[in-house]
Amino acid sequence: MTPSPLVVANPGQVYRRLLGYARPYVGTFLIGVCGMVLFAATDALLAYLVKIFLGGAFIERDPRIIWIVPLGAVTLFFLRGVGDYVSTYFPALVGRRIIKALRGELFAKYLRLPVSWFDATSTGEALSRLTFNIELVAEATTNAVTVMIRDTLTIVALLAYLFWINWQLAAFALTLAPLISGLIRGINKSFRRYSTRIQNSMADVNRVAKESLDGQRVIRVFNAQQQLEQSFEVANELNRHSNMRLINARAMSNPVVQLVAAIGLAGVLYFAISQVQSRAMRVDDFMSFLTALLLITAPLRRLVNIFVPLQQGIAAGASVFAVLDAPAEDEGGTLRITRARGDIAYRDVSFAYRADKGQVLERIDLEVPAGRTLAIVGRSGSGKSTLVALLPRFYDVDSGSVQLDGRDLREYALDSLRDQVAVVSQDVVLFNDTIRANIAFGQPEASAAQVEAAAEAAFVMDFVRELPQGLDTLVGDRGALLSGGQRQRISIARAILKDAPVLVLDEATSALDTESERHIQAALGRLQSGRTTLVIAHRLSTVEQADEIVVMDEGRIVERGTHAALLAQDGVYAQLHRMQFNA
Ligand SMILES: Nc1ncnc2c1ncn2[C@@H]1O[C@H](COP(=O)(O)OP(=O)(O)O)[C@@H](O)[C@H]1O
Numbered sequence: 057m058t059p060s061p062l063v064v065a066n067p068g069q070v071y072r073r074l075l076g077y078a079r080p081y082v083g084t085f086l087i088g089v090c091g092m093v094l095f096a097a098t099d100a101l102l103a104y105l106v107k108i109f110l111g112g113a114f115i116e117r118d119p120r121i122i123w124i125v126p127l128g129a130v131t132l133f134f135l136r137g138v139g140d141y142v143s144t145y146f147p148a149l150v151g152r153r154i155i156k157a158l159r160g161e162l163f164a165k166y167l168r169l170p171v172s173w174f175d176a177t178s179t180g181e182a183l184s185r186l187t188f189n190i191e192l193v194a195e196a197t198t199n200a201v202t203v204m205i206r207d208t209l210t211i212v213a214l215l216a217y218l219f220w221i222n223w224q225l226a227a228f229a230l231t232l233a234p235l236i237s238g239l240i241r242g243i244n245k246s247f248r249r250y251s252t253r254i255q256n257s258m259a260d261v262n263r264v265a266k267e268s269l270d271g272q273r274v275i276r277v278f279n280a281q282q283q284l285e286q287s288f289e290v291a292n293e294l295n296r297h298s299n300m301r302l303i304n305a306r307a308m309s310n311p312v313v314q315l316v317a318a319i320g321l322a323g324v325l326y327f328a329i330s331q332v333q334s335r336a337m338r339v340d341d342f343m344s345f346l347t348a349l350l351l352i353t354a355p356l357r358r359l360v361n362i363f364v365p366l367q368q369g370i371a372a373g374a375s376v377f378a379v380l381d382a383p384a385e386d387e388g389g390t391l392r393i394t395r396a397r398g399d400i401a402y403r404d405v406s407f408a409y410r411a412d413k414g415q416v417l418e419r420i421d422l423e424v425p426a427g428r429t430l431a432i433v434g435r436s437g438s439g440k441s442t443l444v445a446l447l448p449r450f451y452d453v454d455s456g457s458v459q460l461d462g463r464d465l466r467e468y469a470l471d472s473l474r475d476q477v478a479v480v481s482q483d484v485v486l487f488n489d490t491i492r493a494n495i496a497f498g499q500p501e502a503s504a505a506q507v508e509a510a511a512e513a514a515f516v517m518d519f520v521r522e523l524p525q526g527l528d529t530l531v532g533d534r535g536a537l538l539s540g541g542q543r544q545r546i547s548i549a550r551a552i553l554k555d556a557p558v559l560v561l562d563e564a565t566s567a568l569d570t571e572s573e574r575h576i577q578a579a580l581g582r583l584q585s586g587r588t589t590l591v592i593a594h595r596l597s598t599v600e601q602a603d604e605i606v607v608m609d610e611g612r613i614v615e616r617g618t619h620a621a622l623l624a625q626d627g628v629y630a631q632l633h634r635m636q637f638n639a
């Protein structure tokens with residue numbers, strides 16, 4: 057839904073926004089700047105020390121020079137060290153705070169983006185932004201800024217010193233500046249392009265890796281290792297290739313800039329030597345000038361190099377901001393209820409996931425009075441799951457209205473609405489925590505007794521009693537240490553504890569064998585009593601008791617009635633029924 061653009065449209069704006077995150081820490085950053093000033097000053101003083109050394113030792117033959125120069129050198133490098141430390145530590149402090157803030161914001165945003173956003177984005181890609189891209193932002197906002205300020209200051213200090221020693225020569229050297237900055241600007245553009253490519257390819261690497269790690273059992277049983285190795289190879293190779301393009305651009309940029317600088321240096325040397333020969337310049341001034349000039353090349357080189365992380369950071373920042381700016385879920389209206397009665401109505405509801413993909417639900421009309429059970433049957437792909445996904449507003453209708461207690465769902469505050477709905481579906485999501493914590497998920501206020509009662513009612517206790525650690529047993533990654541039936545019972549206990557007036561069962565038992573299904577049917581029976589229930593089941597035996605059964609096909613309701621009435625009607629339902637019981 058939000059692919060990162062290949063070239064960031066407005067890098068200046070992105071950068072200003074990133075720096076906006078640094079604003080609260082200006083004070084901390086200024087301490088760093090003090091260190092940078094100290095660092096820059098020591099470079100110019102170093103060139104001055106060369107002048108003192110040569111002038112004192114060879115021209116004035118001052119005996120004190122034997123102490124002054126070595127002590128001066130140690131002092132200078134001590135100060136330089138302090139400057140170096142302060143200018144590294146404090147900006148990094150700011151940078152890590154920015155990372156934390158940005159990462160926290162992005163994570164919070166992930167929790168609030170609409171379901172449709174996740175339909176269109178791979179989790180690997182979303183993870184990649186949270187981990188890899190954000191680290192690049194740190195580089196851009198701190199290291200790059202540090203180098204930029206520190207090295208610009210160093211260059212300015214050295215230039216000032218050059219002017220002080222011999223302004224004509226310095227002015228001549230300065231004419232090169234526009235040429236070099238023009239070069240850097242050109243190189244810059246290609247850096248940004250490659251940076252975006254690298255991040256996109258890193259997202260691909262992450263996506264393939266995540267899918268393969270998640271699906272490792274399927275991969276093994278299909279012997280699909282080679283196929284996945286190939287997909288990974290494509291992403292991996294693209295990543296290597298993009299990185300090499302960037303490295304190439306970076307490797308080229310240094311020699312080019314240095315060569316231009318060297319040509320300038322040659323010109324300066326020519327005039328300087330001619331001045332020395334005509335005795336217009338002293339040798340100590342000449343050597344000191346040369347030292348300062350050579351000292352400029354190091355910060356210059358760093359300044360050129362800094363554009364890579366800077367551009368990477370901007371590309372990364374743009375990709376993060378694209379997510380932060382994506383519209384969050386609609387928060388709904390202002391209506392809040394503690395407990396709904398549970399009257400559900402669908403009035404002339406139509407829905408499509410994407411306008412170009414055709415209708416998934418067409419003109420659905422349904423009423424489920426409070427406390428009643430509606431069963432929905434039909435072929436797979438007929439729209440059953442979509443129909444119930446509208447209840448917690450995972451998606452909103454395109455036309456018509458879904459109502460709870462006679463009010464459109466969109467009138468309720470979203471969290472208040474979702475409090476009214478419990479969902480048990482085929483794929484159970486467990487977190488890597490204890491059984492107890494998984495039952496009480498999202499309901500931290502539940503007491504131990506309530507959790508145990510829910511576990512008892514959902515037949516969770518049946519298998520928990522045999523576990524040495526009982527309810528405090530860890531379930532493993534996504535519940536891997538439990539059987540499908542055990543996981544399902546935990547999700548039912550979760551729904552029992554939630555005690556919502558509306559219950560959705562979407563093929564809650566289809567993954568189970570008959571033995572565990574019998575248990576779970578009993579658990580579900582307890583769960584249904586006193587609630588409005590929408591149950592989707594592919595085993596018709598489980599829906600016979602429903603107050604009404606609707607049969608769906610291609611997004612429409614094609615038959616409706618009680619089990620007995622539908623059998624008597626001898627239509628689609630009767631046919632489905634015959635097929636199941638003859639098989
Ligand atoms: N998240 C989605 N994005 C786009 N299309 C979807 C999505 N989920 C389901 N569909 C499509 O909508 C139709 C109905 O799907 P679904 O409601 O899951 O059917 P059922 O639950 O009856 O098997 C199918 O054609 C399916 O491909």
Ligand SMILES: [Mg+2]
Binds near residue numbers: 440441442
């Ligand atoms: Mg379904």
